[in-house]
Amino acid sequence: MYSAAMSTQERLIESTRELLWERGYVGTSPKAILERAGAGQGSMYHHFKGKPDLALAAIRRTAEELLASAEAVLDSPGTPYERIAAYLRRERDVLRGCPVGRLTMDPDVMADPDLRAPVDATLASIRARIAEIVELGKEQGQFASTLDAGEIASAVVATVQGGYVLARASGSPDAFDAGVRGLLALLAPPRR
Amino acid sequence: MYSAAMSTQERLIESTRELLWERGYVGTSPKAILERAGAGQGSMYHHFKGKPDLALAAIRRTAEELLASAEAVLDSPGTPYERIAAYLRRERDVLRGCPVGRLTMDPDVMADPDLRAPVDATLASIRARIAEIVELGKEQGQFASTLDAGEIASAVVATVQGGYVLARASGSPDAFDAGVRGLLALLAPPRR
Incomplete structure (x- = not known):
């Protein structure tokens, strides 16, 4: 539960973020949000128009946080390869999945342009940032120019x-780590 | 809808497969299955113990079909690189997502060892088959021995x-294709 100092509006958003991550949009009922937030139905409709409006606030915040933490790792010091490796090896709660990526499997989120927009924008921004770093690595001769x-x-x-x-699927983070190591081995600059 | 020649049991399984792909497990109600199958509640409980039992039959069949089609492409003629490229470039209904992979985002499927088993086994089998092909490519000098x-x-x-x-997320298959091309560029044997 949340501290008494947190406003009802905040508790509603944070509860929705958690439930979207755990259960997805379809699996998150207004009732479950209210129970977790310790809020009444009236307070939800005082602050938000309904579940889609509350979900939008929750998704936007989750997307902003993910982007900020990805950018922080990608902009850390090091060569282009090291920065991409730091992103791939970043500490993650792997078995919980990605709080943004998992929303793409939610048909109701994908069908709603407002709810889909922050998901799309976040993944596109991370790709664009990594592309800049790869471009830098090409200029520096670390990655093949082709x-x-x-x-x-x-x-x-x-x-x-x-x-x-x-x-x-396997119930273990090992498969995540294996894929990351495989990609990094392929991406590694040739030894001189 | 389905042909009159298809048995009620078959229609129930096929309807469940479609709904699991479109809506996920949490988002698939017994009522929706019965409506799509054109079947009554009694016939469902005549053939299956309930939603988990029906879902297990549906997931097993989807998993078997995915594995068979992946193996058919992976075992097609060509060099190890060409066989992996054929798998990556295989025609897919990209925007629908993977009918097996999407189940990993379903908390109720992941929490049930029986439902998770075919998902795990299928992805593990495909990985193992590809690993054999990579090993062959290493022996043949097509992939780096490291x-x-x-x-x-x-x-x-x-x-x-x-x-x-x-x-x-982006509403377009382009990002899928870009990722595949990126991995294939990294995996490509060096030009002589």
Whole structure:
């Protein structure tokens, strides 16, 4: 539960974020949100128009946090390869999956342009940031000049998102780690 | 709808397979299954113990079909690189996502060892088959001898599974294709 100092509005948003991550949009009922937030139905409709409006606030916040933490790792010091490796090896709660990526499997989120927008924008921003780093690595001769930076960036983000799928299927983070190591081995600059 | 020649049991399984792919387990109600199958509640309980039992039959069949079609492509003629490329480029209904991989985001499927088993076994079998092909490519000098076949196989399957996430987020198959091209560029044997 949440501290008494947190406003009802905040508790509603935080409860929705957790439930979306655990159960998805379809599996998250207004009743479950109210129970977890310790709030009444009236307070939910005082602050939000309904479940989609509350979910939008929750998804936007989750997306902003994910983007900020990804950018912080990608902008850490090091060579382009080291920065991409830091992103791929970043500490993650692998078996919980990605709180943003998992929303793509939610048909009601994907069918609603407002709910889908932050999911799309976040993954696109991370890909674009990685593509810039790959481009820098090409200029510095660390990556082959024939590589397409956008394609490599897509492969990097896909490996992370698909790594969650493999880890959850097997019930162990090992498959996530294996995929990351495989991609990094392929991406590693040739030894001089 | 289904042909009159299809048995009620078959219609129930096929309807459940479609709904699990579209809506997930949590989002699939027994009522929706019965409506799509054109069957009554009595006939469902005549053939199956309930939703989990019916879902197990549906998931097993979907998993078997996915594995068979993946193996058919992986065992097609060609060099190890060409066989992996054929798997990655295989025609897919990208925006629908993977009918097996998407189940990993279903908390009720993951929490039930019986329902999770076919998901785990299918993805593990595809990874193992790809690892054998990578090993063959190493023996033939097509892939670097330093690569770990299991890690490369995990990266290949993760790129596919994560490619679905990127494609659904952006509403276009382009991101899937970009990730596949990026991985294939990294995996390509060096030109002589």
